[in-house]
């Protein structure tokens with residue numbers, strides 16, 4: 472995305488509006504990628520009309536020049552989907568919209584939590600999006616020491632979730648990752664420090680360096696992403712998102728939680744009692760599944776933990 476052309480080159484008199492896509496926001500201002508007209512391919516600072524819902528990275532909008540250096544967003548197209556979370560007060564916090572895929576990033580460090588990944592998987596399943604689990608920093612993995620991580624990866628792999636193992640540092644596994652991302656708009660989510668921004672930087676160093684809006688050093692050290700941002704790479708689009716500690720799922724239904732645990736879902740209908748809690752009822756297919764190895768104790772605990780946090 473180029474920044475060269477100026478809004479002042481457009482005539483303010485003709486009142487024409489253009490289409491655009493939200494790249495990111497800074498407080499009340501939005502950075503909008505221009506999708507048509509003489510400024511196509513540039514990004515422009517815009518405000519939004521006060522009566523509109525909060526816009527999010529990935530939203531398609533119409534905007535028009537407002538003054539010599541800002542535009543105003545007039546309207547928003549319907550979203551195909553919006554990925555976000557609920558904060559501790561139960562307010563929805565959107566991260567990105569109009570997505571094809573969500574990449575759940577975990578790493579050798581900080582410690583990965585199965586329950587956090589499961590929460591993402593429930594939210595992704597609810598949106599009917601593709602989910603991928605990406606293990607980053609494999610250069611740091613010590614096979615003997617990281618047994619809980621190995622166990623976690625084994626569980627997801629046995630359940631059939633697509634898993635990618637990469638190192639943003641050594642670029643190990645990048646070929647498979649790039650293949651997976653091609654042609655898609657993907658948001659990277661996960662705990663702070665797992666390497667989401669580093670991955671984007673490494674995947675797109677050439678393209679990003681060329682447009683000059685992200686220096687290679689910017690994400691070194693302890694830089695923390697504070698707002699989502701869209702990047703066009705050569706063969707795909709990536710959205711960086713701020714790291715989170717908790718992923719609240721307060722507004723999902725029990726059924727939506729169950730949908731996120733397909734192995735539990737497929738056996739639950741065989742329980743003797745329809746409302747079986749799978750804790751101590753007789754003839755419980757899920758507890759039988761634990762014995763046969765079809766159900767993992769960690770996933771059942773995680774499922775019950777999530778159910779326990781619903782409103």
Ligand SMILES: Nc1nc2c(ncn2[C@@H]2O[C@H](COP(=O)(O)OP(=O)(O)OP(=O)(O)O)[C@@H](O)[C@H]2O)c(=O)[nH]1
Pocket residue numbers: 607608609610611637638639640641661662663664665666667668669670690691692693694695696697712713714715
């Ligand atoms: N050894 C190693 N370090 C990595 C790798 N990927 C990222 N790091 C380091 O991990 C730290 C955090 O990386 P970031 O890319 O900022 O992590 P993030 O997920 O974007 O974090 P937030 O923006 O806070 O959500 C940085 O010091 C990176 O250099 C990797 O593959 N191997």
Ligand SMILES: [Mg+2]
Pocket residue numbers: 667668669694695696711712713714
């Ligand atoms: Mg980041």
Ligand SMILES: [Zn+2]
Pocket residue numbers: 739742743747748749750752754755756757758
């Ligand atoms: Zn049961």
